[in-house]
Amino acid sequence: MDEPELRRRKQEPSPDQPTPTDGHDTEPRLKHGIPMQLLRSLLLATWFDCCCVVIAVTQIVGSPLYLINKDYYYGYMAFTKQSFGLVITALTQWGCPTFVRVSGDQSVRGQIHLTRDGRLKTQFPERQVMIANHQVYTDWVYLWWVAYTNTMHGRIFIILKESLKYIPIVGQGMMFYGFIFMARKWLSDKPRLQHRLEKLKTRHAGSKSDSPEYDPMWLLIFPEGTNLSINTKRRSDAYGQKQGLSPLRHVLLPRSTGLFFCLQQLRGTVDWVYDCTVAYEGPPKGSYPDKYFTLRSTYLQGRPPTSVNMHWRRFAVSDIPLDDQKEFDDWLRARWTEKDQLMDEFFETGRFPSELAGTIDADAVSSAQQTAASAGYAETHVRLGHWSEIGRIFGVLLGVALLCRLQFWGLGYGSN
16 A cells, blocks of 8 residues: 555544534445355455354363373463464454554554565563453454464463453364453452462473563453443443542543453552553444454455554553552553553554654565655554465364374274
8 A cells, every 4th residue: 555545534534434414324325236245244254253163172182281281281271372362363454354543652663664675573571451332242352363464473471351251162162262251240259260360370391482481471361341432421421420520532441440450460460550541433423333343344345444553552550559449540541541541642643653664674665665664653454474374274174184194004904
């Protein structure tokens, strides 16, 4: 995508994106009609379901390792988690090509790059707690892709609502991944969370972490607890009013209990909290992105956001008040107030501010990417390094099938 095209996309409304009319939001035009949506649904669902079944069977094949050697077991499950990261990245690249613009403040200078072929490459630490505002359901897809750009897509752990573990196949896979399911009832959630966090503080053989004591780990938490919508914003504002807090315009008020507990438990084993502010280009200011960008509209209707924008910053755990929850509440709300200001600037200018000018490698093949990099933005698309990586998803089962075939041949020759 060249520079004139980028400017045109900023100046002219896309026919696939919503534009305000007479002060009211309008529904975006569909890129694909009903027949094409049905075909896309069939193709994408077949691909996704097939891969999920393969990954689930691969997990079952390796599950006995837990009884044999836990180090091998966790490494094996990290491999299957990598496979799912490849699946959703490939699904996005093929089904809904998505343009992403990444920026940050001085705290992440030198950690965001573009490769020579124009892909994003991040160099965040291998142990961190990641927090983000929650705009729409696809947020976790793009954050998992960021983990892929850091070769951490097999070591990401997500805290999510308990109902998701009952999704057939996918839910069982997430349990194998070690994801943490929360029922939003602290009395029952606390012991479960503590048990999982203890596992994340355990060193396993073959660790390649920057820390010699602990395995690589990205723990993803959405402190808002749910995505932004009319109903959740109304409840958030009502809660804030009861607490005497000023409402935020573009994000929900964060809840501190879970994050506070995680950081307390992981203190001494994690040095950094990485904070991502996510915004979707397309919806007008004051609207809610969940009205425009759902899993169905993005993948089946072929209507991804004009761009997904990420602003990164990091905080040292040692600088975060973890001895008093009231102080931590104030700290977290201050960060979310800053997020709200970042979102306001995004709606006014079309992008987040960036303090990364001169630090993003500008050797990408695209002149537009070089221009953006010189201004402090890494602009690229969600995509795999190479399509051959897909083969890893099927590698274990193909190996098992080959061994069974060789064993069958051996028995056949032996009987003769």
